[in-house]
Amino acid sequence: MDKVSTAEDARVIQIEDGVVSYRANVALHGVSLQVREGEFLGIIGPNGAGKTTLLTVVNGLARLVRGHVRVLGVEPCRRGAHRLRTRVGYVAQVKSVDPRLPISVRETVMVGAYGRLGWFRRPGRRHWRQADEALEQVGVAHLAHRPLGQLSGGEFQRVAIARVLAQQPDVFLFDEPTASIDPQAQEDILELIQHIHRQNHATMLYVTHDLATLPKACERLVLMKHGRIWREGPADQMLDERLLKALYNGFEPPRQHAPTRGLRT
Amino acid sequence: MATDWITFQDQYQWLLNAAAAGFCAGVSCSLVGVFVVTMHLSFLGVCIAHAAFAGALMGVWLRFDPLIGALIFSLAATAVIGPMSERGDLSPDTSIGIVFSLMLGLAFLFLGLAPGSRTEALGFFWGSILTVTGQDLLFLSITALLVAGLLLLFYKEVQAVVCHREVALSVGIPVTLVFYGMLFATGATIAVSLRSIGGLLIYSLVLNPAAAAFQLTYSLKRMLVLAAFFGVLSCWAGLAGSYLWDLPAGACIVLTSAIVFALATAFSPKKRVKKWEPPPATD
Numbered sequence: 001m002d003k004v005s006t007a008e009d010a011r012v013i014q015i016e017d018g019v020v021s022y023r024a025n026v027a028l029h030g031v032s033l034q035v036r037e038g039e040f041l042g043i044i045g046p047n048g049a050g051k052t053t054l055l056t057v058v059n060g061l062a063r064l065v066r067g068h069v070r071v072l073g074v075e076p077c078r079r080g081a082h083r084l085r086t087r088v089g090y091v092a093q094v095k096s097v098d099p100r101l102p103i104s105v106r107e108t109v110m111v112g113a114y115g116r117l118g119w120f121r122r123p124g125r126r127h128w129r130q131a132d133e134a135l136e137q138v139g140v141a142h143l144a145h146r147p148l149g150q151l152s153g154g155e156f157q158r159v160a161i162a163r164v165l166a167q168q169p170d171v172f173l174f175d176e177p178t179a180s181i182d183p184q185a186q187e188d189i190l191e192l193i194q195h196i197h198r199q200n201h202a203t204m205l206y207v208t209h210d211l212a213t214l215p216k217a218c219e220r221l222v223l224m225k226h227g228r229i230w231r232e233g234p235a236d237q238m239l240d241e242r243l244l245k246a247l248y249n250g251f252e253p254p255r256q257h258a259p260t261r262g263l264r265t
Numbered sequence: 266m267a268t269d270w271i272t273f274q275d276q277y278q279w280l281l282n283a284a285a286a287g288f289c290a291g292v293s294c295s296l297v298g299v300f301v302v303t304m305h306l307s308f309l310g311v312c313i314a315h316a317a318f319a320g321a322l323m324g325v326w327l328r329f330d331p332l333i334g335a336l337i338f339s340l341a342a343t344a345v346i347g348p349m350s351e352r353g354d355l356s357p358d359t360s361i362g363i364v365f366s367l368m369l370g371l372a373f374l375f376l377g378l379a380p381g382s383r384t385e386a387l388g389f390f391w392g393s394i395l396t397v398t399g400q401d402l403l404f405l406s407i408t409a410l411l412v413a414g415l416l417l418l419f420y421k422e423v424q425a426v427v428c429h430r431e432v433a434l435s436v437g438i439p440v441t442l443v444f445y446g447m448l449f450a451t452g453a454t455i456a457v458s459l460r461s462i463g464g465l466l467i468y469s470l471v472l473n474p475a476a477a478a479f480q481l482t483y484s485l486k487r488m489l490v491l492a493a494f495f496g497v498l499s500c501w502a503g504l505a506g507s508y509l510w511d512l513p514a515g516a517c518i519v520l521t522s523a524i525v526f527a528l529a530t531a532f533s534p535k536k537r538v539k540k541w542e543p544p545p546a547t548d
Contacts (some may be wrong), residue, residue, distance in 0.1 A: 001392060019542075037372075039506040059435060061434065061435065082437040082438065082439045083436060083437060083455040084437070084438075085434070085436060085437035086436065086437030087437075088435075092431065092434040092435070095431075097358075097429070098305075099429055100479065100535050101303070101429075101483075102303060102428065102479070102482060102483050102484055102485040102487075102488045103424065103428040103429070103483075103485060104483065104484070106287075107424070107485075108428070108429070108432070111421075111425045111428075111429070111432060111433065111436060112424055112436055113436075114421050114422065114437075114438055115437025115438050116437070117421070119419070119422070120418070122421065123421070142523070148428070148429075163432070167436055212427075
């Protein structure tokens, strides 16, 4: 009995039979998933497989129309979901930003801590120091005072990771953090993510459609197709060429550049 | 000395009132304008101004305080636009456009139904800052203080939502509450400033100073201060121009704000292109 409850306690994410629907389009069809504390879970699959939707179910940005989800013991779709989001860091895909936006890199990193600070507390010296340390850790301290809209894709993603570090979450969600950036920047970012995992023993969910950008630290893989979990298991077993070819509908699994270090395949 | 001041006050009380109204309207309209401009919701100001206008005309028609009508209609318009654009069924532009056309229709309906002379009703088109009353001044100053105070208190939430709403949502900021708060502040500001500045001119005072400030800085704090400064400058310079050349005050205020915007755009550092220099020669 004790053993069972300990195993359940260690599960920081539990999704049971989750269905997400965007008007006429059902993005997730009855997905069930459990993630243990400190686990590094990879989620791969072709475009439109429901990978991003699965991540947004975890932080409550997507609502289940059926099924249940609990993250860190809380239901993310209920009122007060914003309190849960302070504990779930989310790095979204690179988006174009208005180059004239009136916010600096240092300020946007500090936004990571705003949710945790609550309504009436202002960031103090300690918080600004943490934001500066996060920028240093991701290697863009020299960009601290640059406007956010004037960054390259790689710089933008590093800043997004620094923001999540400033947030100090218990769960990290990465949605194609290396998409549309050059191979060198991709490898640096992957190294950085794995370093954060080693350092913080944090739970991480990592989404990619490009197998060349799957981190080595990824222990378990979820293969998604047509809004369903198609296969799930240890990464070594899931990275079977025949399985991957079937996942990508008979096409060669996408690998956009030859991996060199810190990568899974 | 004291007698001189009293005589001056007696003679020019209307001008002092107008300057005070210009200060309050300039500050509050420009501050909410920063949110409207940065979030690319410029049409929102136009729509709320017409809603306030329709509400004021309803007040004239049914003989209750037009300010109350303006407040109810502008807040109701924001309460409709907010969920319509939030739900994503319609783009914000379309939802604002639909509410705008509805308000315009209602405004003309109430104008047609209003009894007697149309003078009071038409006054809401271009405003009457030179005949501003003590009650108007009280409401204007309370609104300016409220908008500035709320911004000071919730600056970090406003900054996060205005600059990147999705990020704000994902880090746990109650974005909907902050967004609706900003919409309501815009509605209240426009409604309260309607009588002084006028329904046709008010959105220029919301838009132009903030758009001018947007051209000049990458810091939201500086943008807020600059926008408020440009708002007050437009009002005071417009009033001075109106007094000196005997021109309509509302039109002068708006034209001044347009000139401020043109100058800010002409000297905007955001347009500057870094000078190219050849790389140093290597062996």
